[in-house]
Amino acid sequence: MALANASSERWKWRQPSVIPGFGLTLGFTLFYLSAIVLIPLAGLGIRSASMGWGAFWSLVTDERLIAALRVSFSTSLFAALVNVVFGVLVAWVLVRYRFPGRRIIDAAVDLPFALPTAVAGIALTAIYAPRGIIGQYFQPLGIKIAYTPIGIVIALIFVSLPFVVRTVQPVMEEINREVEEAAATLGASRFQTVFRVILPGLAPAILTGFALAFGRSFGEYGSVIFIAGNLPYKSEIAPLLIFMRLEEFNYPAATAIGAIMLVIAFSVLLSINLIQAWSRRRFGYGS
Amino acid sequence: MELRVANVRKEFERFPALNDVSLDIRSGELIALLGPSGSGKTTLLRLIAGLERPSAGSIFFGDEDASHKSVQDRNIGFVFQHYALFRHMTVLDNITFGLRIRKSSRRPEKAEIRRRALELLDLVQLSGLEKRYPTQLSGGQRQRVALARAMAVEPNVLLLDEPFGALDAQVRKELRRWLRDIHDRTGHTTVFVTHDQEEALELADRVVVMSKGNIEQVGTADEIYDKPVSPFVFGFIGQSSHLKVRIENGEVWFHDRVIGIKASDLPDGPATLYFRPHDIELTDGCSGCIAGLVTVSRRIAGTWHTEVDVGAGHEKIEVSLNADQSAALKGGRIAFRPRHYRIFPTN
Ligand SMILES: Nc1ncnc2c1ncn2[C@@H]1O[C@H](COP(=O)(O)OP(=O)(O)OP(=O)(O)O)[C@@H](O)[C@H]1O
Numbered sequence A: 001m002a003l004a005n006a007s008s009e010r011w012k013w014r015q016p017s018v019i020p021g022f023g024l025t026l027g028f029t030l031f032y033l034s035a036i037v038l039i040p041l042a043g044l045g046i047r048s049a050s051m052g053w054g055a056f057w058s059l060v061t062d063e064r065l066i067a068a069l070r071v072s073f074s075t076s077l078f079a080a081l082v083n084v085v086f087g088v089l090v091a092w093v094l095v096r097y098r099f100p101g102r103r104i105i106d107a108a109v110d111l112p113f114a115l116p117t118a119v120a121g122i123a124l125t126a127i128y129a130p131r132g133i134i135g136q137y138f139q140p141l142g143i144k145i146a147y148t149p150i151g152i153v154i155a156l157i158f159v160s161l162p163f164v165v166r167t168v169q170p171v172m173e174e175i176n177r178e179v180e181e182a183a184a185t186l187g188a189s190r191f192q193t194v195f196r197v198i199l200p201g202l203a204p205a206i207l208t209g210f211a212l213a214f215g216r217s218f219g220e221y222g223s224v225i226f227i228a229g230n231l232p233y234k235s236e237i238a239p240l241l242i243f244m245r246l247e248e249f250n251y252p253a254a255t256a257i258g259a260i261m262l263v264i265a266f267s268v269l270l271s272i273n274l275i276q277a278w279s280r281r282r283f284g285y286g287s
Numbered sequence B: 001m002e003l004r005v006a007n008v009r010k011e012f013e014r015f016p017a018l019n020d021v022s023l024d025i026r027s028g029e030l031i032a033l034l035g036p037s038g039s040g041k042t043t044l045l046r047l048i049a050g051l052e053r054p055s056a057g058s059i060f061f062g063d064e065d066a067s068h069k070s071v072q073d074r075n076i077g078f079v080f081q082h083y084a085l086f087r088h089m090t091v092l093d094n095i096t097f098g099l100r101i102r103k104s105s106r107r108p109e110k111a112e113i114r115r116r117a118l119e120l121l122d123l124v125q126l127s128g129l130e131k132r133y134p135t136q137l138s139g140g141q142r143q144r145v146a147l148a149r150a151m152a153v154e155p156n157v158l159l160l161d162e163p164f165g166a167l168d169a170q171v172r173k174e175l176r177r178w179l180r181d182i183h184d185r186t187g188h189t190t191v192f193v194t195h196d197q198e199e200a201l202e203l204a205d206r207v208v209v210m211s212k213g214n215i216e217q218v219g220t221a222d223e224i225y226d227k228p229v230s231p232f233v234f235g236f237i238g239q240s241s242h243l244k245v246r247i248e249n250g251e252v253w254f255h256d257r258v259i260g261i262k263a264s265d266l267p268d269g270p271a272t273l274y275f276r277p278h279d280i281e282l283t284d285g286c287s288g289c290i291a292g293l294v295t296v297s298r299r300i301a302g303t304w305h306t307e308v309d310v311g312a313g314h315e316k317i318e319v320s321l322n323a324d325q326s327a328a329l330k331g332g333r334i335a336f337r338p339r340h341y342r343i344f345p346t347n
């Protein structure tokens, strides 16, 4: 819960602390962030600015790009929402129950982190293709999974699951069983305990997990292109357009699309962070 | 409400945490469960609450067998050692939670809920803090919120598991007095767990002493201290010293001499003599006494804690002397007789 643990205090340069080295660590953090994140991002801005307003505008209003952005955004959002539900469920099972094979499942959650995304993409395509192990059952129903946005969503669910599980799990572990028992002694049913006590307590962590899952999905490329089918206006994602521009050596266009995606991702993440800051102030978490 | 625990047994995966425990709790009583760690106090309290199911036996609320009722239906108030407040709710929301979640047919009006909560806040002396979140309160304040929350549902019985265990000594003392005060005002039947005997003896109408899953004794503070029924209770409550003795024809013998104590109602054979280290009289000479050599004497404030080497086996025994008694000792020799004592046959 890195995002949620930031101090809820109003902005202050320096808080009294037993741990020395504020100046050093802040300096290092700024340097590190600049070198790793900010400078490349600035390069992105400068590069795309070099193409001039007119070209930029015609690129931005390109129907195909808008369609691709819409596909990227909606599938990422959908995958993140699905993972919020099932990721929380997985975390719950892992935290609350002791059963044979629990450690294996626990380890398996991290697989999407470790697996090269292209491998995941190919494997998922094989399974969900019209003649694949699962795809064959949907074929007669007239539902196509691979080569449609549904396939994209499935690939994104796969790669972003660990983000939700791993952010929610530690917070869930901290919830005292006594809190649930307290709710029960006050007359709360299982249902009321879950929905009025446990989940609201987990909300900040769930929101963080959602943000991470969305961010990861929005920029995902490797696992998606195989299963997506990449039909323009239908199942073409924005990162693929970037790749195509790169292959044409049209770097300014590629960076411009990158910059647009960056703005979208940043606004989503920022608004989630603002919600969290607000809830922290309201609920006094993390202090 | 009266409570009756009837022949309750509880095993955790074959480990017996409670063996055949029976206990009657009177309506309006403040009762303490006291015992060393692992003696089953929490288990008994949780069984009464319905947070655990007994392996055997029943628990009655009044005349009604509540053994198969769920926690939710027992209408109890439970206060946990670590408060267990809902951290995303304000103090007011915490206190009103139990009322707000009720079905609309049993739920009081909004205004009434609020009125009741504010009244409780006043009772626990936290007026004005209703908008705070639990993280913005001190430990003692949190525990008082937890108590108010438990009382808000007007429970049949209040159950507290080491409510002051996580607080420092000063706050504990304060809250102790305050809990007694609240109990006297509200009259809830209350059971609380503690392993602090001072807390139990000072606060409770009756004390239940537990050991290894059994109830050793139930009684008022005086009864427990003055008439302990078992060696365990004698040793557990207050200071105690003991000595292995032998009973012959109603006389208590220590090695080859009588120690001036009659035990006419006890059978012949080995036994253990228990007494309070300070509750002794020094004797001149020794026709019926315990005699020995002082090996160590440490002074703590007005009391001399004195270790005496008695008898041929060099048994060590501790007595506490006051200034006069200590001054009266000659040449490291001491002869004394306990004033009050208990003798338990060894079997
Ligand atoms: N859920 C459980 N599973 C297994 N054993 C348990 C469980 N709860 C309690 N026990 C065991 O039952 C015994 C009694 O435990 P209990 O918690 O009632 O003790 P206690 O008197 O409250 O001790 P303390 O003063 O340390 O809180 C202990 O030996 C404990 O190990």
Ligand SMILES: [Mg+2]
Residues within 6 Å of the ligand: B041, B042, B043, B193
């Ligand atoms: Mg306990």
